[in-house]
Structures are given as C-alpha cells and as structure tokens.
Amino acid sequence: xxxxxxxxxxxxxxxxxxxxxxxxxxxxxxxxxxxxxxxxxxxxxxxxxxxxxxxxxxxxxxxxxxxxxxxxxxxxxxxxxxxxxxxxxxxxxxxxxxxxxxxxxxxxxxxxxxxxxxxxxxxxxxxxxxxxxxxxxxxxxxxxxxxxxxxxxxxxxxxxxxxxxxxxxxxxxxxxxxxxxxxxxxxxxxxxxxxxxxxxxxxxxxxxxxxxxxxxxxxxxxxxxxxxxxxxxxxxxxxxxxxxxxxxxxxxxxxxxxxxxxxxxxxxxxxxxxxxxxxxxxxxxxxxxxxxxxxxxxxxxxxxxxxxxxxxxxxxxxxxxxxxxxxxxxxxxxxxxxxxxxxxxxxxxxxxxxxxxxxxxxxxxxxxxxxxxxxxxxxxxxxxxxxxxxxxxxxxxxxxxxxxxxxxxxxxxxxxxxxxxxxxxxxxxxxxxxxxxxxxxxxxxxxxxxxxxxxxxxxxxxxxxxxxxxxxxxx
Amino acid sequence: xxxxxxxxxxxxxxxxxxxxxxxxxxxxxxxxxxxxxxxxxxxxxxxxxxxxxxxxxxxxxxxxxxxxxxxxxxxxxxxxxxxxxxxxxxxxxxxxxxxxxxxxxxxxxxxxxxxxxxxxxxxxxxxxxxxxxxxxxxxxxxxxxxxxxxxxxxxxxxxxxxxxxxxxxxxxxxxxxxxxxxxxxxxxxxxxxxxxxxxxxxxxxxxxxxxxxxxxxxxxxxxxxxxxxxxxxxxxxxxxxxxxxxxxxxxxxxxxxxxxxxxxxxxxxxxxxxxxxxxxxxxxxxxxxxxxxxxxxxxxxxxxxxxxxxxxxxxxxxxxxxxxxxxxxxxxxxxxxxxxxxxxxxxxxxxxxxxxxxxxxxxxxxxxxxxxxxxxxxxxxxxxxxxxxxxxxxxxxxxxxxxxxxxxxxxxxxxxxxxxxxxxxxxxxxxxxxxxxxxxxxxxxxxxxxxxxxxxxxxxxxxxxxxxxxxxxx
Numbered sequence: 002x003x004x005x006x007x008x009x010x011x012x013x014x015x016x017x018x019x020x021x022x023x024x025x026x027x028x029x030x031x032x033x034x035x036x037x038x039x040x041x042x043x044x045x046x047x048x049x050x051x052x053x054x055x056x057x058x059x060x061x062x063x064x065x066x067x068x069x070x071x072x073x074x075x076x077x078x079x080x081x082x083x084x085x086x087x088x089x090x091x092x093x094x095x096x097x098x099x100x101x102x103x104x105x106x107x108x109x110x111x112x113x114x115x116x117x118x119x120x121x122x123x124x125x126x127x128x129x130x131x132x133x134x135x136x137x138x139x140x141x142x143x144x145x146x147x148x149x150x151x152x153x154x155x156x157x158x159x160x161x162x163x164x165x166x167x168x169x170x171x172x173x174x175x176x177x178x179x180x181x182x183x184x185x186x187x188x189x190x191x192x193x194x195x196x197x198x199x200x201x202x203x204x205x206x207x208x209x210x211x212x213x214x215x216x217x218x219x220x221x222x223x224x225x226x227x228x229x230x231x232x233x234x235x236x237x238x239x240x241x242x243x244x245x246x247x248x249x250x251x252x253x254x255x256x257x258x259x260x261x262x263x264x265x266x267x268x269x270x271x272x273x274x275x276x277x278x279x280x281x282x283x284x285x286x287x288x289x290x291x292x293x294x295x296x297x298x299x300x301x302x303x304x305x306x307x308x309x310x311x312x313x314x315x316x317x318x319x320x321x322x323x324x325x326x327x328x329x330x331x332x333x334x335x336x337x338x339x340x341x342x343x344x345x346x347x348x349x350x351x352x353x354x355x356x357x358x359x360x361x362x363x364x365x366x367x368x369x370x371x372x373x374x375x376x377x378x379x380x381x382x383x384x385x386x387x388x389x390x391x392x393x394x395x396x397x398x399x400x401x402x403x404x405x406x407x408x409x410x411x412x413x414x415x416x417x418x419x420x421x422x423x424x425x426x427x428x429x430x431x432x433x434x435x436x437x438x439x440x441x442x443x444x445x446x447x448x449x450x451x452x453x454x455x456x457x458x459x460x461x462x463x464x465x466x467x468x469x470x471x472x473x474x475x476x
Numbered sequence: 477x478x479x480x481x482x483x484x485x486x487x488x489x490x491x492x493x494x495x496x497x498x499x500x501x502x503x504x505x506x507x508x509x510x511x512x513x514x515x516x517x518x519x520x521x522x523x524x525x526x527x528x529x530x531x532x533x534x535x536x537x538x539x540x541x542x543x544x545x546x547x548x549x550x551x552x553x554x555x556x557x558x559x560x561x562x563x564x565x566x567x568x569x570x571x572x573x574x575x576x577x578x579x580x581x582x583x584x585x586x587x588x589x590x591x592x593x594x595x596x597x598x599x600x601x602x603x604x605x606x607x608x609x610x611x612x613x614x615x616x617x618x619x620x621x622x623x624x625x626x627x628x629x630x631x632x633x634x635x636x637x638x639x640x641x642x643x644x645x646x647x648x649x650x651x652x653x654x655x656x657x658x659x660x661x662x663x664x665x666x667x668x669x670x671x672x673x674x675x676x677x678x679x680x681x682x683x684x685x686x687x688x689x690x691x692x693x694x695x696x697x698x699x700x701x702x703x704x705x706x707x708x709x710x711x712x713x714x715x716x717x718x719x720x721x722x723x724x725x726x727x728x729x730x731x732x733x734x735x736x737x738x739x740x741x742x743x744x745x746x747x748x749x750x751x752x753x754x755x756x757x758x759x760x761x762x763x764x765x766x767x768x769x770x771x772x773x774x775x776x777x778x779x780x781x782x783x784x785x786x787x788x789x790x791x792x793x794x795x796x797x798x799x800x801x802x803x804x805x806x807x808x809x810x811x812x813x814x815x816x817x818x819x820x821x822x823x824x825x826x827x828x829x830x831x832x833x834x835x836x837x838x839x840x841x842x843x844x845x846x847x848x849x850x851x852x853x854x855x856x857x858x859x860x861x862x863x864x865x866x867x868x869x870x871x872x873x874x875x876x877x878x879x880x881x882x883x884x885x886x887x888x889x890x891x892x893x894x895x896x897x898x899x900x901x902x903x904x905x906x907x908x909x910x911x912x913x914x915x916x917x918x919x920x921x922x923x924x925x926x927x928x929x930x931x932x933x934x935x936x937x938x939x940x941x942x943x944x945x946x947x948x949x950x
Contacts, residue, residue, distance in 0.1 A: 374607065379603060381604060389640070393647075396644040396648060397648055404641055404644075409637050411633075412634050412637060415630065415633055419626065426611060
C-alpha cells in the first residue's frame with residue numbers, strides 16, 4: 002500500500018509515462034490511415050496531461066528521499082509541458098517524406114526526454130539525477146540525427162551524443178568525489194557535510210561542468226551551433242527551450258538546496274561564466290548568416306541572462322529565473338516556428354533569404370519581429386519584463402557591475418536582432434520568399450506564442466503566481 | 477488616459493482617424509490644462525490627479541499616474557506636434573497604415589512617459605518610444621537611413637541600459653519599498669549611492685537630450701527621418717531627456733546634483749557652443765536644424781543643472797519653445813524638400829518669390845530660434861540666463877556667458893541660411909515653377925506659429941504654472 006502512495010505522489014511522471022506508452026502502442030497498431038492522425042492524437046494526449054498537472058501539488062518526498070518534489074518543480078514541469086506542446090504543434094516536418102515517416106519515434110522519443118527532465122528536476126538523490134540526465138540525453142542524440150538523408154543531421158546527432166557522454170563522464174567523476182568526501186548521495190543529507198575544502202570544491206566543479214554543458218554556457222557551448230544547425234528545426238527548438246529550461250532550473254535547485262554552503266564559490270564561477278557567455282555569444286551571433294546558427298548563439302547568450310537569476314541566491318532570483326524561462330519559451334518558439342515554416346516550404350535558412358519577407362508574408366514577418374523584439378527585451382513585449390526582473394534580482398544583491406555588463410550586452414544583442422527585422426522589413430529583394438500557406442497546427446502554435454509574448458508581460462499575474470512558490474538558498 | 481483612441485487607427489481611412497484622434501488629443505490636453513489650473517489654485521504645487529494601481533507586487537511596481545505643471549505643459553506640446561505631424565505627413569507614400577501605426581506607438585510612449593510617476597513604467601515608456609523610431613527611419617527615411625536608424629537606436633538603447641541600472645539602483649538603495657517617484661522623494665538615499673546613480677541616470681537621460689558628447693545620433697537621425705518623425709523626435713522625444721533628468725535625477729538625488737552639477741555644466745555649455753558652431757558648417761537644411769537642436773537641448777540641460785527655480789522654469793519654457801520651433805523648422809524643411817528634392821542650401825535660392833508662405837514661415841521660425849523678442853525663444857532664453865546669473869560664483873557666470881554667446885552664432889547661421897536660399901537669385905530654373913504650400917501644410921504651420929507667438933507674447937500664465945510646480949523640486 003505504501004509503495005502505491007509513493008507512485009501517486011509522482012503522478013506527473015506516471016501520467017507522462019502513460020502518454021508515452023499509449024503513443025508507443027498506437028504507433029505499433031495503427032495502419033497507414035491511423036498514422037495520419039498521429040500528430041493530433043499526440044497533441045491531445047499531451048494537452049490532457051498538461052491540464053491535469055497544471056497546478057503544482059504540495060511538497061514532499063517519495064521512495065525514502067530518492068524523489069523529492071518542491072512546488073516550484075511543478076511550475077517548471079507545467080512550463081516544459083506547454084513548450085513541448087507548442088513544439089508538437091510545429092512538428093509539421095515529421096509528416097513529410099523527408100523524415101522517412103519516423104513520426105511515432107519522434108513523438109515518443111521527445112516525450113521520453115521530457116520524462117528524463119522531469120526526473121532531473123525532482124530527484125532527491127544524485128543517482129536518480131544522473132539517470133534522468135541520461136534518459137534525456139540519449140534520445141536527444143537520436144532526435145538530432147532524425148533526418149536520415151542529411152549528413153549535417155547525422156553529424157549533429159553524433160556530436161551531441163559524444164559530447165553529452167563526455168560531459169556525463171565528468172559529472173560522474175564529480176559525483177564520485179562527492180560521495181567519497183561525504184559518504185552520501187542524498188540531497189537532503191549533503192549540505193551538512195559540505196564545507197569549503199579543496200577536494201569538495203573540485204568535485205563540485207566537475208559536477209557542475211556537466212550541467213553547464215546542458216545549458217551551453219561558454220566555454221561548454223562548442224556543440225551548440227553545430228547541433229542546432231544540423232538537427233531538424235523542430236528538434237532544435239525543443240533543444241533550445243525545453244532542454245535548456247530544465248537544465249537551468251535543475252542547476253538552480255542543486256545550487257540552492259545542496260551547495261548552499263559553497264555560495265561564494267559558485268557565485269564567483271557564475272559571475273565569470275555569465276560575462277563570458279553573454280559577451281562571446283553576442284559577438285559570434287553578429288556574424289552568423291544561417292538563422293539557426295544565429296539563434297544558437299542567441300540562445301547561448303540568453304542562457305547567460307537566465308543564469309543571472311541564480312547568482313543572487315534569493316527567492317526573488319528563482320522567481321525571475323522561472324519567469325524568464327516561461328517568457329523565453331514563447332519568444333524562441335515563435336521564432337523557430339516561423340523558421341520551420343519557411344524551411345519546410347522553401348528550404349531557405351539564411352538571413353539574407355528573409356529580405357523583403359514583409360511584402361509577401363506580412364503575418365509571418367510580424368510574428369518574427371515580435372519574437373526578435375521580445376528576445377531583445379523591448380517593451381511592451383514579455384521579454385522586456387523578464388529581462389528587467391532578472392536584472393533587478395541581481396542588482397538586489399549588489400551585482401552592479403555584472404548587471405551593467407549584461408545590460409550593455411543587450412544592446413549588442415539588439416543590434417543583431419534588429420538585423421533580422423531589417424532584412425524582413427527594410428531591405429529590398431528582387432525575389433523574396435513567395436507567399437506561404439501554413440497548416441492550422443502551425444497557425445495555432447504561432448497564435449499561442451504571439452499571445453504569450455504580448456500578454457505574459459502586461460498581466461502581472463503570471464509572475465506573481467510563480468513568485469508564490471519560490472525559495473531562497475537553504476543555509 | 478488619453479490614448480486608447482489610437483489603437484484603432486488601421487484602416488484605409490487612416491488619415492481621417494488620425495486627424496480626429498489627434499484633435500481629440502489636443503482637446504483633451506487643453507481640457508487637462510483647464511482642470512489643472514482650477515485644481516491647482518486650491519492645492520498648489522503638488523502632483524494632481526494621482527492614481528495608482530499595483531502592478532507587479534514583488535517589486536512594488538505600480539501603474540501610477542499624476543501630473544504637475546511641467547508634465548501638463550509637455551503633454552500639450554506633444555499633442556500639438558502629433559496633430560501637426562499628421563498634417564505634414566498627409567501623403568506619405570508606401571505603407572501609409574503602418575506608418576501611422578508606428579507613429580501612434582511612438583506618441584503613446586511619449587504620452588505615457590509624461591503622465592507616469594512610477595520609475596518602472598517611466599522606463600518602459602521611454603523604451604516604447606524608441607523602437608518605432610528604428611522602423612520609421614529605416615523604412616520611410618531618406619539618405620543613409622539604415623545607418624542612421626541603427627545608430628540612433630543603439631545609442632539610445634545604450635543610454636537606456638545606464639538608466640536601467642540607475643533606476644534599479646535607486647529603488648534598492650531607497651530601501652526597496654516603492655517604485656513611485658513621489659514616495660522615493662521622501663526617502664533619503666545615501667550620498668555615495670546618489671553620486672553613482674546620479675551619474676548613470678543623468679547620462680542616461682542626457683543622451684536622449686543630446687548631452688554633449690553623446691549627441692552624435694541626433695544629427696544623423698533627424699536628417700534621415702521622415703518629416704513627421706523628425707518633428708516628433710526633435711520636438712518632443714528629446715524633451716523626454718530633459719524631463720527625465722529633472723524628474724528622476726535631480727528630484728530624487730538633490731545632493732548629488734549639487735555636487736556633480738559643475739562637471740555636467742561644463743559638458744552642456746560645451747554642447748551649446750559646439751552645436752551652434754557645427755550648425756554654421758552644414759549645408760544640408762536638416763543638418764543645420766539638427767545641430768541647432770543639439771545646441772538648444774544642451775541649453776535645456778544647462779539650465780536644469782543651474783538648480784535655481786528661475787533657470788528651471790526657463791528650461792521648461794525652452795523645452796516648449798524649442799519643441800514648437802524645431803517642429804516648425806522640420807515641417808517647413810520637409811515641405812520644401814518635397815518640392816525641390818534637395819536640401820542643400822547651395823542648390824537653392826530665391827525661393828521666397830516662389831513660395832512666399834513657406835518663406836515667411838521659415839523666417840519666423842528662424843527669428844524665434846535666434847531669440848527675437850515677442851517670440852518664444854526670447855522668453856525662454858532670457859529666463860534661463862537670468863536664472864543662471866543668480867549664482868554669484870565666477871565659474872557659473874563664465875559658463876553662462878559662453879552659453880549666451882551661442883545666441884550670436886545662432887544668428888549667424890540662421891540669417892545666412894535664410895539669406896542663401898530664400899533670397900537672392902533663383903539657382904535652379906525648375907524651382908521657379910514650384911507651388912506654395914497646400915491647405916494641410918498651411919494649417920500645420922499656422923498652428924505651430926500660433927504656439928510660438930503665444931509663448932512669446934503671454935508667457936506669464938505659463939511660467940507661473942511651471943514655477944509653482946518646480947517648488948516640488950527644490
């Protein structure tokens with residue numbers, strides 16, 4: 002009986018697992034006609050799952066502390082669900098021949114990575130954390146290599162797998178030292194046993210490098226542009242939002258809950274990494290011609306901004322972090338949605354191809370502009386609010402110089418976001434991309450993203466609700 | 477509170493909507509002035525019509541509104557310029573609807589900026605006003621528009637980054653209890669913090685007010701922008717800088733202002749002088765006016781930094797007068813350019829005979845600019861210099877004299893410009909066949925001249941209103 006209640010406690014994971022199993026069976030049973038409806042079925046199931054768990058339940062642990070649940074993790078899971086839902090809406094590419102009809106595989110592999118992220122953010126033990134991480138990484142490599150005919154896609158998959166394995170190796174090395182010095186792997190017991198001795202700091206650094214790889218902060222970012230460019234656009238968008246969001250939140254949880262004693266050390270590490278990430282990624286982004294590579298660098302710099310929320314170690318910092326992920330989801334997925342539509346129909350993925358887009362596709366370019374403005378932090382779009390709050394959280398702790406550098410970097414980033422806007426609206430083109438028609442799923446996703454960009458900032462309710470669940474470093 | 481009208485402006489009858497909308501706007505702001513004057517006689521020298529709605533609880537951000545004499549005056553100015561700007565861009569060519577949509581968004585930012593009393597909202601509206609500029613200049617501009625648009629946007633956003641840190645700094649060092657400017661004014665911020673954040677916010681707002689040496693966006697931006705946008709930008713947006721400087725920097729951090737004023741005074745005095753000198757050197761009409769704007773706007777900042785009530789009243793008067801004047805200039809240049817397709821004074825001449833109405837209007841604007849008594853420029857500059865001379869120390873007096881001497885230079889370039897292209901022989905044969913202004917252009921010009929003359933002839937009511945409000949500051 003008691004085990005049963007344990008399972009009930011991790012109900013969001015269980016229900017996601019049910020969704021995955023249903024899809025798996027459906028994939029096996031359905032004939033050619035059934036496969037036609039695979040996308041709506043997957044979307045419907047995921048939507049039901051999202052609605053069931055939209056509000057977090059009370060905190061607690063299961064399986065003797067292996068699995069711990071904080072309400073904030075519930076909020077983040079909801080955010081990840083929404084993001085995955087939007088990604089599924091945009092998964093038009095997997096209906097086409099180009100992907101060798103790997104429809105079923107795409108949907109449940111994506112959901113398996115999502116399940117991995119779930120475990121990552123609600124684990125109470127390093128081993129479960131590691132299993133979650135691997136569960137997310139390995140299918141992700143497969144997803145990146147999904148486009149069988151494309152060499153780039155295969156390269157992306159291979160690169161991702163190799164580097165992910167390498168970084169997990171480093172992380173495991175760190176974990177083993179942590180175990181060696183403390184004698185436990187439970188998150189709950191660890192803080193009392195961690196002091197600032199050299200061995201533990203080394204273990205900590207090894208461990209944390211593994212997570213930085215996932216978030217792709219500079220200097221752990223080398224894989225990002227190649228994988229983003231090579232993977233199918235839909236997978237890229239998933240990678241850039243869900244994977245990054247989950248990893249950042251997991252990082253925040255670990256730093257707050259387990260490594261609270263090393264706060265001065267990790268503040269120093271983050272301080273440096275944030276500056277380097279934001280600055281380098283911005284400088285590289287300026288030179289990109291391929292819009293997917295461009296967004297890859299933009300996402301690296303966004304990761305730097307997100308990390309600003311952690312650096313203060315306050316409850317408000319956590320609010321702004323989660324809020325930032327929430328806003329980032331809409332902005333980035335809107336951009337990738339437009340890119341995917343254009344890529345699927347014309348195969349064009351370079352920024353110069355977008356010249357004169359406004360004359361032929363006013364709505365698409367409008368959505369793209371909103372997303373660029375939101376990513377660049379222009380009011381009244383949501384991105385402005387999330388940036389402002391995350392800066393406020395860092396300034397509250399007196400990181401004036403850090404914030405000043407970050408804010409100056411937003412100007413650089415605005416420059417390259419404006420380049421895209423300029424290409425679409427200002428530049429003339431003899432042969433612009435022809436007027437495109439989109440299917441209703443894509444439309445729905447873009448409308449949803451646009452609504453998010455416009456409303457999430459102006460209505461304060463989202464941020465205030467998130468604020469209810471946040472907590473500071475446990476000392 | 478005035479603006480929701482505007483969101484609707486997106487059909488074929490855009491013009492009709494714009495005109496009714498902006499007339500309503502003018503009416504509303506006149507009504508506001510009347511309400512303000514009557515209420516003010518009861519409770520003098522405070523913010524009126526304040527209202528607050530809590531917005532973002534965790535940061536104590538409210539959507540607080542409130543006006544005093546200064547903001548009322550600025551609102552009037554903005555509404556007049558939006559109206560005249562609409563008239564001037566009567567037949568803007570490609571994408572008419574989009575043009576006015578962005579134009580409305582720009583003015584929304586401006587209006588919001590003047591009525592809010594909350595730091596966060598203030599900052600937000602500041603940025604709202606910036607972004608439409610990029611597209612307005614980039615799409616509808618002329619000359620090297622893409623370069624100018626990018627330069628303007630990036631420089632102003634750079635300024636806003638300083639502002640952001642400054643605003644957050646003020647909020648947290650005032651104990652993080654309220655974002656409302658009126659509340660923060662009652663809290664004493666530690667001096668060392670004041671010094672740091674005063675510098676940040678003053679430079680931040682100063683860039684928009686063309687503070688020397690951060691003014692370089694302004695000539696390029698104004699020269700490339702379409703006429704209505706130049707008008708709104710030079711006429712109103714640059715005033716945002718001055719307004720922000722004293723509403724945030726000086727109002728909230730008076731001690732730092734006292735200490736740091738000399739440094740910035742030197743910069744602004746240089747700016748006044750330098751702007752005027754640069755204007756002499758230009759041949760393009762828009763560049764001449766843009767540099768003259770730099771000079772005048774620096775004078776605004778200069779006067780604010782004098783920290784006396786008279787000088788500050790003068791500063792606000794100068795903001796109004798320069799707003800009207802420069803809008804008039806840009807309107808005229810725009811209409812002339814539409815006919816001649818050149819803005820180089822060397823390529824024009826004798827236009828007075830061809831288009832007498834525009835010519836006369838141009839002369840009036842020029843005279844106002846160089847401070848002829850009876851027009852607005854005289855009143856405001858006089859007030860500023862009297863206010864500045866209230867300081868007895870040599871340092872400030874010398875700087876004031878330098879600033880005054882710019883009037884002479886202004887006379888040089890204005891008269892030279894007027895003489896070159898209005899009088900004298902006709903340079904280009906084709907120009908002889910050009911027509912004078914049409915009714916909508918005339919209407920816009922008349923409204924602006926009326927404004928200039930009003931400030932010039934009857935400054936008393938206005939300056940009293942401003943003077944009382946400035947009691948808040950000092």
